[in-house]
Amino acid sequence: MNWHLFVTELVTGITHGCVYALIALGYSMVYGILKLLNFAHGDVYMVGSYIGYGWITVFGGSFAMHANVVLLLVLMFTSAMLGGGLLGVVIERFAYRRLRNAPRIAPLITALGVAFFLENAAQLIVGAQQQQYNPYGWLTTPIAVKGWFLPSHVLVSYAHAIIIVGTIVLMVALTWFVQRTQTGKAMRATSYDREAAAMMGIDVDRVIVVTFFIGSALAGAAGVFNGIEYSQVFPLMGFQAGLFAFTAAVVGGIGNLPGSVAGGLLIGLAESFATGYVSSTFQQAVVFVILIAVMLARPSGLFGRAAVQKV
Amino acid sequence: MRVKRVSALALVAGLAVIAAGCGSSNNSSSSTSSSGGGSCGTISIGMMAPITGPAGSIGSDQLHWAQFFVSQWNADSSNSPQLKIVQGDTQLDPAKASTVAQQFASNKSIVGVIGPAGSDEVEAVAPILKKAGLAFASGSATRVSLTDGKLGGYFFRDVPNDGVQGPTDADYMMSTLGVAKGDTVMIVDDQESYSTGLADIVGKELKAKGVTVDRESVSQKATDFSSLTAKAGNAKVVFLPFQVASEAQLFAQQLSAQGSKAIVFGSDGDFDSSKFNSNGAYVSFFAPDVTTVKADADTVAAFKKQFPGGTSPFGAPNYVLAQAYATAISNICKNGDTPTRDNVRTELAKVSLDSTILGNPLSFTSNGDVSGAKFHIFKIENGKYVTVA
């Protein structure tokens, strides 16, 4: 058994899965409350990534960076999360709020319009060229190259560790927030039944704003994670990631937070192992076949409960 | 409610007005600005490129270089006539490229086309442009079969095709990089036709000499190559004919992070010292690095000022194509004729530039390829490209 290959794929799959999971969490939260498929979510992830890149440029650019890496990371994360959250709130307020009671499919096109707008505005402002975080070459601490070496010369780099630990921290924080705080309770209540929650005195507008803020902040953080591990930033990166995150959210059981994480990890691992053990050419095809099989085996998603339809 | 209906109706009415205006103005604009029909006033050249969409980084760069040339040409008062670029966004989709080609064909003021960028798009637009009598010159379509004679006199390109690059790279690998019979070479393509074509040629050359070839392919949007780098194992060379230089950079970095000793070899799509600069890697390109040629320093600086945001190796060839068109058109005007699609085509085939920013002279063969095509091999040392062959 080729341990090197196996463990590398495992580490890669988990890391990639964490990024998908974070974006999927945002999708799931919004869907749970509004039943809205927010296709612009991937573009919030893209904006978060660019915000992180902006900090790198301030400190000298990817190939000539001269800043303390810890300081840089902290700045990138906080500003990406804040920026992403703010963008999500603005999108909700101006594009989705009026469509709360519209047929479910109308906000789909509005979300597409927002996605078009954000992608092309990014191309207009920053240009279509791929930009690089280059975490391999940061002079002080190239975080993608240094790390811990496991047996068989497998590298678990600082970047991998930051992503996995960061995702766990964010998920724990989110779970605490949703389970233990008033607003979290309000969010859960609103996702069960919006009208009943409103009648119980919950400010549904505020809850929705908080949901969008948190979901989009997670997407922004995922953007920075993607940058420090895989380095590339370009205006259309959000579309593909958004599709995968949507897939992860649904496969895990839409509206279900642990399910989204499980879905994200499943997709990440499937991608890695498909590349390593089956074929890199048909990697995508293998992943889709696996996911179709999962969906047919569990039609409500991995952790979803078959909902009893009330008439 | 009524107010919203009014806005919606106003929108539709506005569109109808525009559409009607287009219908008439398309015919009228071709008569007013078709100074190409009357005198050597302002001549329009069409530019087809994937300006937005999946290959937006390549297409927008190509457009900017062509626009840069035209703005410099127009600014110099000794140049005549004035030029104008009409852009058409194909989004790398051959069907949309056909629509844009039809747009150019119907626009009587356009006398020549730069583009399209992809070999697939060239196949798709060739019948339309040929029927319209338009010359079309691409700075990045490298499929060998495009210049097999069917499109002679209509299609030109100023970059050598895969049939030159492939054997050069394979030979270098075997002669200098120490690849011998029985060794393994991993070739990874990015599922686009540029990449698969080149990968096929190199793979065939190597296999014919007894080298084991491990053919892999990734999507152009992939950023995670650790699965592949783990598979690279004891390959001597990893050949990456990618279209996007930063992808090759990622691959090389992930490869070295794994501790692999394989040498990374990139093709002309990876030639970008600001993006692909992994030490010890090799790149092949059909010209010296535009950003390092001393004579080009001013040009490059002026370009960066007008279009900040970085560039790509497929950009500068479009500057040269615009230059070729400008030369052809000004020759026609100097002879006292008016540029039409037919005489621009014949004149373009005869264009001969002694030096271009690519560092080589430019002239076309009868099939449309660039004469004297030669590939240079570069090695990356300390982040800089050094010519080694």
Add this chain to the structure above:
Amino acid sequence: MSEDTPQRPDERQVPKVGVDSWVATHAQRVEGTRLQAELARIPRPAFYAGFAVFAALLPAFTSSGYIVRVGFDTLLYMLLALGLNIVVGYAGLLDLGYVAFYGFGAYAYAMLASPKFGLHWDTLAVIPVVVIASAILGFLVALPSRRLLGDYLAIVTLFFGQLFVVVMQNGESVSFLGLTKHYDLTGGPNGIVDIDNWNLGGLHVGSVQGYYYCALITFMLALTAMYLVDTSRTGRAWKSLREDPLAAELMGMPVNRLKLIAFACGAAIAGLTGTLFAALNTTVFAINFDVSTSLIIVYAVLLLGGAGSIGGVILGAIVVNVSLEVLRDPNHSTWLFYILIVGVLVAKIRPWRVLAGILVATVAIGYALRGICAAAWPRGMQGEPVVGGALGSWVNGWVIHPATPQTIANVCFVLLVVAVLGLTLLHGWQRLVALPPTLYLAAFVWNNRLAVEPSVTRLILVGVILIVLMNARPQGLLGTARVEIA
């Protein structure tokens, strides 16, 4: 009954039992203006016939092959949206892999009528085969729909759509289970080229105009079929399935069978459209059928026009595709940009004096800034105006053009977005005061940045149009407003 039944003295004050006067006047409130009442009296087929006549005359009015080509593309989108209308609009199923059937039709036609495998079947034989094969494929894809509801079905169809693209993109060396030698099935990234044109029993279709008429005839046939289905048993069954699947099942509708038939019909229309596509382009590549390129546009066409409405399909395709094409030209997009701004202002601001005052104030700000720039910052005036045409030249007169506008125009673009969003939050006189600077900012950003990159700007504008239109009319331009019962 005699006429002189005595009336109660308080007849007027007491509401009549069984009659609600507010409800009784409902019809007057709903019907709106007289014009709309008159329009509602014309039978719908008259509109479709009118559209057919107008479309048939289009090539006669223009000698430009481009306009006919745009018309052809629009007709293709109409056909696709018509098929999608069955699945999404009638049956209420979200099918995110729809363009895969389109691609399947195109590739199937290409494989049967091109030098690829040496088959050159007659068109009248190929088309039915492709349509039936697409319908069978749609049927197979819909089989999971029995177990999967709503968004889960959407995901599976999305997978299928992407699977199709991947397989087509990499199908140039396929070996079955690694046992046989490698076959070139789909041409991979090189696609299939040199596809035969349509040859309808001796009538060779070779030009854009010819294909335009073929597409128009195909569309009108499909439209007629849809119109007849609309009021048929199956059509009504689909609509009940969309409204409430559980109730439909309880009423005895064969829900599963209906879903399968809906998918199959939609796929059949998509397959037919694929043959037209392949025949005109004479080339097919996998990237033609990617999610990001075509699926999004088809959905935008359908939902903008109104899901469930046949006339909406026509209108939506015209609005979306014609906008995308018209906006390619910077002069046209300048006109559209300013017309939209003025249109919104006209709709929102009454009386006219206030509107005129705002426009004058905007131009005044323009001249004032030019004066300041000429004095204090001369570099701000040295740029070249990009926009031409009558309207553009007038605007160039009062907008400043900095020498290297990129950075400042980018910043102003972000400011403009913030300002526009802020304007929607203000009311009354604050809004009126904030309008002129915002309008000036819009003109500045347009002239210096947006008009310089028309290919990017057209997508931005289309995105904004989608957002605004869907917010204004969530049911689509010609859709019927529905109340969603959660």
